Amino acid sequence: MGSFDFVREYSPYTNREALLDDYTPDTLVGRDDELEEYHGALQPAIYGEQPDNIFLYGKAGVGKTAATRFLLNKLVDNAEEYEDLDVRTEIINCDGLNSSYRVASNLVNTMRPPSNHISETGYSRSQVYDIMWEELDNAGGIILIVLDEIDHLKDDSILYQLSRARENENLTEARIGLIGISNDLTFRDSLSPKVRSSLCERAISFSTYDANELRAVLEQRKNVAFKDDVLTDDVVPLCAAFGAQESGDARKALDLLLKAGDLAREQNDEEVTEQHVRRGRQLLEREQVARGIADLNDHERLVVYALATLEAEDDTPARSREIYTRYKSLADAAGKDSLTARWLREHLDDLAMLGILNVTEINEGSAGGKYREYDLQQDLAVVLDALEETFESMGVHASVKGYL
Ligand SMILES: Nc1ncnc2c1ncn2[C@@H]1O[C@H](COP(=O)(O)OP(=O)(O)O)[C@@H](O)[C@H]1O
Ligand SMILES: [Mg+2]
Structure with missing residues (x-):
């Protein structure tokens, strides 16, 4: 039997976390049109005005969540410059929260300290909505509520409530802007006409990346994540080309780069090469097939x-x-x-x-x-x-x- 000691040997990384999904990059490449439109839609908030509700849509891995985090972080930072302005943001991922009830109770709980959380069962839906209105009004100011991956919702009651809070006079102190994000391009058509018109006051479409754009995304992330000169020149273009084949998904391209780096580290190889990328792709495909069969x-x-x-x-x-x-x-x-x-x-x-x-x-x-x-x-x-x-x-x- 080996010794099983844990020893630091060789690592190609300076910051491996920069390749993980929850990392927010400092700048986004290849998203200028989308960012400009999105920025324009949020602009009223800096004047203390309630922005239109916004609906973002595009395939998985095209930067919708990253663009949202990036712009909202900036907005909150910039808002600090204005004393009369109070802007806050709440981001909820609806994956796993498939009912309106659970989204509403989750929103309340993310705004409250843990000691004061409400239970996820036991109220009626309208009670939870009342608690939610009260919580939002207590916070006051401008509140941008992001519901990410809304295509997981089985009913659109919460979208109706939040997108129409103004008209329905549910709030007196707070003014909210709703931002809904969907990976499913048909989701909008599945909404009832009332919800669709109020949620999609501004609809912004995120296009898929081509291989050149993916290359720029990877190039930028490579510089943060890896030591200088550890990647051979073909690694980034190859990951970008595979990502482009996979419907232009930046997440898949980044996952592949990470897998290649991990393989190189496991094998104590000083350089990350094309072979690591090809092997990594095989392993990722296998995992995907195993998940596909499990479903x-x-x-x-x-x-x-x-x-x-x-x-x-x-x-x-x-x-x-x-x-x-x-x-x-x-x-x-x-x-x-x-x-x-x-x-x-x-x-x-x-x-x-x-x-x-x-x-x-x-x-x-x-x-x-x-x-x-x-x-x-x-x-x-x-x-x-x-x-x-x-x-x-x-x-x-x-x-x-x-x-x-
Ligand atoms: N333009 C970009 N520049 C830098 N990184 C990006 C860009 N677009 C996407 N990414 C990265 O790719 C991954 C997937 O993006 P994400 O915003 O989560 O996609 P979506 O929400 O559209 O599914 C994230 O790690 C994100 O940081
Ligand atoms: Mg996302």
């Missing part, structure tokens, strides 16, 4: 399971008919009613979209017609790992026993 329902998992057993028997790529036969026998063995072959065919495409399996279209020309074949996109071992829970409930097929 599937029982029948979808059985389909993946069926394909995995065929792969273990060297029978892939397989056609949907073969996968269906295996799926059905696994379902039978587990005492589950199987779904139709048609359902399976439709779901194979969904699973391909999730990066779990590959589809190949085979065209046999005029004589044979066309058909599709499927195999696993990731290593069998990775997929079997992710299916562990499925084995517990559905049993282990003979073909994969040797792999477990």
Whole structure:
């Protein structure tokens, strides 16, 4: 057995935290248009006027949260220069708080010291709203309330309440501006017309980054996070190119840079190189597939399971008919009613979209017609790992026993 001592060896980082998600960079690159519009929408606050409600939307990882933190920090700083001005901000992430009730009680609690928190159950919704109005009025001044990731909300009552507090005369002392942020581009259309018109007084769209913009984002962060000259020249462009492929997501590009740096450190390599990036990407993809499989329902998992057993028997790529036969026998063995072959065919495409399996279209020309074949996109071992829970409930097929 080794000694398992913890010893500082080599590290390429000066500030690894600068690559983590909650780090707010000092400047944002490539977001000038968005920032200008956003800044303009917030500008009334510095005059002590209530700004319009603002709705930000764009895909994940395009800088919506970062831009919000950046501008609101600046606004609060600048507001200190004016004695007659009182601006505060409250940022709530709605991920995990799927009801209006929980958002309202969370807002109250973030404004109160822990000793005075209200419980997240036990009141009626209107009671919680009353407590919320009182809390906001006690604070007074201009309060900018950010509801981040609002697409997680299952009902829009809180959006109605906060975006219409003025018209509905719920507040006398405080004036609030609501900022809603959504990663889901269709969320706005799902809102009731009343909520939509009051929440989206200003709607600001964040475009996706191209590879050049991602390169600038990474270049800037690299200088904060890493020691000088530890990255070979191809590392940043490669991470940027992968990020651009992943729908221009800066978070994914930064995660990849972090993974590459961590791999170099684990291996005591003095330089972070293209190999670390490629290996890191493989590892991140695996994690993503494992999470994707974990999110599937029982029948979808059985389909993946069926394909995995065929792969273990060297029978892939397989056609949907073969996968269906295996799926059905696994379902039978587990005492589950199987779904139709048609359902399976439709779901194979969904699973391909999730990066779990590959589809190949085979065209046999005029004589044979066309058909599709499927195999696993990731290593069998990775997929079997992710299916562990499925084995517990559905049993282990003979073909994969040797792999477990
Ligand atoms: N223009 C930018 N300049 C510097 N860092 C950025 C920029 N855009 C995004 N980032 C970084 O990328 C990550 C994802 O951005 P974030 O604002 O959280 O995306 P969103 O909220 O749109 O999903 C964060 O770590 C953020 O700091
Ligand atoms: Mg965000």
